[in-house]
Amino acid sequence: MRVDWEIAKRGWRRYAAYPWATAAGVFTNTIFGFLQAYILLAVYRHRTDVGGYDARDAVTYVWLVQALLMTVYIFGWTELSQRIRDGSIATDLSRPLDPQRYWLAFDLGRAPYHFLFRGVVPFVVGAIVFRLHYPTPLHALLFVVSLALAVVVSLGVRFLYNLPAFWLLDIRGVLVIAITVNLFFSGMVVPIAFFPHWLGRVAQALPFASALQTPVDVWLGQFTPWRIALQAVWAVVLLLLGRVVLRRATQKLVVQGG
Amino acid sequence: MVDAVVVWSRLVGAGIRSQLQYRMSFALDFLGSFLIAFLDFLAVLVIFHNTPRLAEWSVHEVAFLYALSSICFALTDLAIGHLDLFPQLIRDGNFDILLVRPRGTLLQVISRDFQLRRLGKAAQGAIVLVYALSSLHVDWTVSRVCVLAASLVSGVVIFASVWILFACIAFWTVDGGEFTNAFTYGGNFLAQYPIDIYGAWLRRFLAYLVPLGFVCYFPALYILGKRDPLGLPHVLQFLSPAVALAAAFVAGALWRLCVRRYRSAGG
Numbered sequence: 454m455r456v457d458w459e460i461a462k463r464g465w466r467r468y469a470a471y472p473w474a475t476a477a478g479v480f481t482n483t484i485f486g487f488l489q490a491y492i493l494l495a496v497y498r499h500r501t502d503v504g505g506y507d508a509r510d511a512v513t514y515v516w517l518v519q520a521l522l523m524t525v526y527i528f529g530w531t532e533l534s535q536r537i538r539d540g541s542i543a544t545d546l547s548r549p550l551d552p553q554r555y556w557l558a559f560d561l562g563r564a565p566y567h568f569l570f571r572g573v574v575p576f577v578v579g580a581i582v583f584r585l586h587y588p589t590p591l592h593a594l595l596f597v598v599s600l601a602l603a604v605v606v607s608l609g610v611r612f613l614y615n616l617p618a619f620w621l622l623d624i625r626g627v628l629v630i631a632i633t634v635n636l637f638f639s640g641m642v643v644p645i646a647f648f649p650h651w652l653g654r655v656a657q658a659l660p661f662a663s664a665l666q667t668p669v670d671v672w673l674g675q676f677t678p679w680r681i682a683l684q685a686v687w688a689v690v691l692l693l694l695g696r697v698v699l700r701r702a703t704q705k706l707v708v709q710g711g
Numbered sequence: 712m713v714d715a716v717v718v719w720s721r722l723v724g725a726g727i728r729s730q731l732q733y734r735m736s737f738a739l740d741f742l743g744s745f746l747i748a749f750l751d752f753l754a755v756l757v758i759f760h761n762t763p764r765l766a767e768w769s770v771h772e773v774a775f776l777y778a779l780s781s782i783c784f785a786l787t788d789l790a791i792g793h794l795d796l797f798p799q800l801i802r803d804g805n806f807d808i809l810l811v812r813p814r815g816t817l818l819q820v821i822s823r824d825f826q827l828r829r830l831g832k833a834a835q836g837a838i839v840l841v842y843a844l845s846s847l848h849v850d851w852t853v854s855r856v857c858v859l860a861a862s863l864v865s866g867v868v869i870f871a872s873v874w875i876l877f878a879c880i881a882f883w884t885v886d887g888g889e890f891t892n893a894f895t896y897g898g899n900f901l902a903q904y905p906i907d908i909y910g911a912w913l914r915r916f917l918a919y920l921v922p923l924g925f926v927c928y929f930p931a932l933y934i935l936g937k938r939d940p941l942g943l944p945h946v947l948q949f950l951s952p953a954v955a956l957a958a959a960f961v962a963g964a965l966w967r968l969c970v971r972r973y974r975s976a977g978g
Binding site: 471473474476477478480481484485487488491492494495496498500503504623627628629630632633634636637642643648649 | 733736739743744750751763764765886888890891897901917
């Protein structure tokens with residue numbers, strides 16, 4: 454446990470070391486937030502309700518997504534695949550610490566940093582300019598739980614799409630496809646409430662929604678408890694799957710350079 | 712100028728040949744690029760699943776804007792998208808190497824890479840264009856064809872100028888890459904939708920001052936024969952080439968200024 458804590462602190466510090474990158478990211482998230490908010494508001498000139506979202510919910514969704522997308526690291530993470538590609542994974546495997554546990558601890562240190570420093574400012578800007586929906590205390594509490602689960606689910610997904618590097622070395626193609634599917638089905642580009650009914654049902658069941666749309670819907674109070682349970686299920690399933698694939702890969706691993 | 716083109720095409724040609732060496736990887740990259748673009752457009756269709764019109768624009772009209780912006784942005788990205796890696800060049804000191812070579816620094820930075828797979832995105836834009844035009848019944852006069860052709864060229868020049876302009880931030884901080892993204896990827900996102908839906912202050916800043924409205928909104932009004940919901944002067948619909956030239960001039964001037972004042976991190 455102590456070792457996990459130390460690793461988590463490194464995860465935090467890694468990103469805290471680049472304040473300008475954080476500031477630039479906040480600026481960009483804010484611009485995208487405005488663009489998307491106005492686009493969705495244009496839909497509400499003709500309607501008052503879309504899939505249970507009124508205009509205020511839709512705008513709140515936009516700012517929550519901009520606030521959370523770095524917390525759940527949606528744009529792709531390749532550190533593991535790079536270590537596989539350059540052979541450093543051999544060192545990692547010889548350590549008395551499981552790589553998956555290492556990255557999970559690291560990510561659980563990184564996520565709070567991104568939540569506080571990448572998330573809060575864009576959301577506050579959005580809250581100043583637009584009228585947003587705020588949760589009840591109970592929903593706020595559940596939101597924190599749901600967000601923590603979302604980070605684990607997201608790491609589970611990211612860990613899995615990095616592992617093909619053991620077989621392919623260059624995973625750019627895999628990565629692009631994984632990120633694209635992730636962006637769309639997580640509800641980042643358009644809220645899942647806007648999807649056609651059948652597609653929405655499919656998207657809700659997939660792990661990607663558990664990594665972003667679910668905490669947003671918990672904030673909005675538009676959820677049933679089973680969706681949080683589903684997040685927990687996906688977290689466990691994805692982490693187990695990651696372990697199985699990692700074990701298969703290391704059994705045949707030949708590190709380059711002998 | 713001719714010399715610059717020759718150097719650029721040699722370097723880019725070498726880059727293309729090297730990318731085609733790994734066929735499988737290239738095919739997957741191209742496919743990935745295409746797929747990412749396809750899902751991107753799916754977002755537009757999902758929005759129109761919920762409303763027949765976005766403000767006063769139909770799905771085919773928005774698709775037209777989307778296609779023009781995407782094609783221009785994909786071609787810009789193809790040619791200079793690796794400016795995203797420019798901060799790295801400053802950080803590791805390799806920019807200094809370019810300074811001692813007998814060619815312009817901008818030319819050298821731009822010709823360092825050429826990501827052929829990004830044609831996948833342009834291909835998707837072309838398909839969306841066909842989809843849009845299939846039910847728009849545009850009256851194709853000579854002047855409309857000319858405006859379309861001119862807007863494709865000016866669109867690329869505007870996007871490229873904006874990209875170079877905001878890439879200059881790397882001369883001050885190498886961690887500002889995301890800041891540039893707001894205007895490049897953000898600019899493409901903005902231009903894909905009709906600018907009359909945005910708040911007035913955002914439009915003044917990102918559509919006129921940073922002239923992203925001239926990438927496709929104004930030319931599209933003319934081509935589609937659509938009344939401007941913003942009620943702006945008609946002449947703006949023909950100004951894209953002039954705006955593009957001005958943007959290129961500003962970007963070039965700022966780049967030269969930055970290079971002149973540049974001090975290497977190596978001290």
